[in-house]
Amino acid sequence: MEKLRLEFVVKKSMDDPKSNVICLTSITNNNRTFLMPEEFQPAKLHDTLIKTQTFQKVKTTLQKRNDRRQVWFTLTPEICGTYIDEDGNMQFKGYLLEESTQETRTLPSTSGISEEALTRILENFAEKKNSSKSDNIKKLTERIVLEKFNNKMSNVSQWMAIFESECIRVGIEEDTKKIEALRLFLEDSCLDWYSSRLIKCTVNSEWSTWKENFCETYADRGWSPVRYAMLFKYRQGSLLEYALKKEKLLLEVNKSMDNNTTLIDLIATGLPNFIADKINRTSLKETKDLFNNIRGLEHLVNKKNSGIKMKGLENKIKDRDGSYKPCRICEKENKGNRYHSESLCWYKNKNNDKQKRDQIKTVNNSELETELNEINPKN
Numbered sequence: 001m002e003k004l005r006l007e008f009v010v011k012k013s014m015d016d017p018k019s020n021v022i023c024l025t026s027i028t029n030n031n032r033t034f035l036m037p038e039e040f041q042p043a044k045l046h047d048t049l050i051k052t053q054t055f056q057k058v059k060t061t062l063q064k065r066n067d068r069r070q071v072w073f074t075l076t077p078e079i080c081g082t083y084i085d086e087d088g089n090m091q092f093k094g095y096l097l098e099e100s101t102q103e104t105r106t107l108p109s110t111s112g113i114s115e116e117a118l119t120r121i122l123e124n125f126a127e128k129k130n131s132s133k134s135d136n137i138k139k140l141t142e143r144i145v146l147e148k149f150n151n152k153m154s155n156v157s158q159w160m161a162i163f164e165s166e167c168i169r170v171g172i173e174e175d176t177k178k179i180e181a182l183r184l185f186l187e188d189s190c191l192d193w194y195s196s197r198l199i200k201c202t203v204n205s206e207w208s209t210w211k212e213n214f215c216e217t218y219a220d221r222g223w224s225p226v227r228y229a230m231l232f233k234y235r236q237g238s239l240l241e242y243a244l245k246k247e248k249l250l251l252e253v254n255k256s257m258d259n260n261t262t263l264i265d266l267i268a269t270g271l272p273n274f275i276a277d278k279i280n281r282t283s284l285k286e287t288k289d290l291f292n293n294i295r296g297l298e299h300l301v302n303k304k305n306s307g308i309k310m311k312g313l314e315n316k317i318k319d320r321d322g323s324y325k326p327c328r329i330c331e332k333e334n335k336g337n338r339y340h341s342e343s344l345c346w347y348k349n350k351n352n353d354k355q356k357r358d359q360i361k362t363v364n365n366s367e368l369e370t371e372l373n374e375i376n377p378k379n
Helices: 053-061 079-084 104-111 114-130 134-142 155-171 175-183 190-201 207-217 226-233 239-253 262-269 287-296 299-311 328-332 346-374
Strands: 003-012 020-029 032-035 070-076
Touching: 053 070, 114 328, 134 175, 155 175, 155 207, 175 190, 190 207, 226 239, 239 262, 239 287, 262 287, 287 299, 287 346, 328 346
Parallel strands: none
Antiparallel strands: 003 020, 003 070, 020 032
């Protein structure tokens, strides 16, 4: 049995623009499509179709404006008499339907959008897509977990390897996008290198060229970073802060360093001896075990530092009200308020030495004068 393919579209009502109506926009018969004029498109004018179960399905399916469906209807005698005349022409209520010669011409009649308007929409979409490329790169790079590169970095190859792996993780795989993303992870004079490289190679060059030049430019072939990392020791402050910084320095030099032995030994040897001797080396399996032990020994360092401070206060002189008295010798010398014992004042000892030197000069001058007077003038 023959069938017709009918296209239905939800459009705004001609009587009330705020309401929607289902419209029959075209009829396809034997691969030939015929357009329905707008004044005949509302489904309420097609009594033969409304009575069918197929149309009830269409009515249930199309709910929102601009929704469309192409549906097959069996060519019953009622439908055939409504849309096909005795000569086989497609018609509706005595109006001969126009055959669509181009597939694109159905767009204005079915969606209500002209070709010019559609072209304008596509152009705007293309412009927005191009303008949003940089925004997309920015959003992707915000997910990258990596410290920005500067001249202080000691291992450029290791940093570059992490950068490439992070780019793959967030979906930055094209060479152009990698080059654009690299700029967002450079600082200080490295940005000048990027600008110069951009003039020479442009963004459209190969990523391997940029990578090779970057690694050659900032490769540190000396021993200074290694020596600094290995010999870095605890001086003052928090023990845990020292340990974390030492670990970072060592990993920057060599990421593949053995975490279970070498890394732990190098961090521990930088601790004060009285701290390191309280840690059981055989119980340390990972660096986190060492950090836990170090945190438990922070009070020893704090106690020692507080002892040094109290020792410095022992030589201070208190007034009757309990407050510390400033040194009068320093006040006399206009050296500000300094709180220490006058017997230990540096300026007092300095003044005593000066007085002794002046006394020696006076004695020597008197003795010289006496000797000169005893000398016989005739000689």
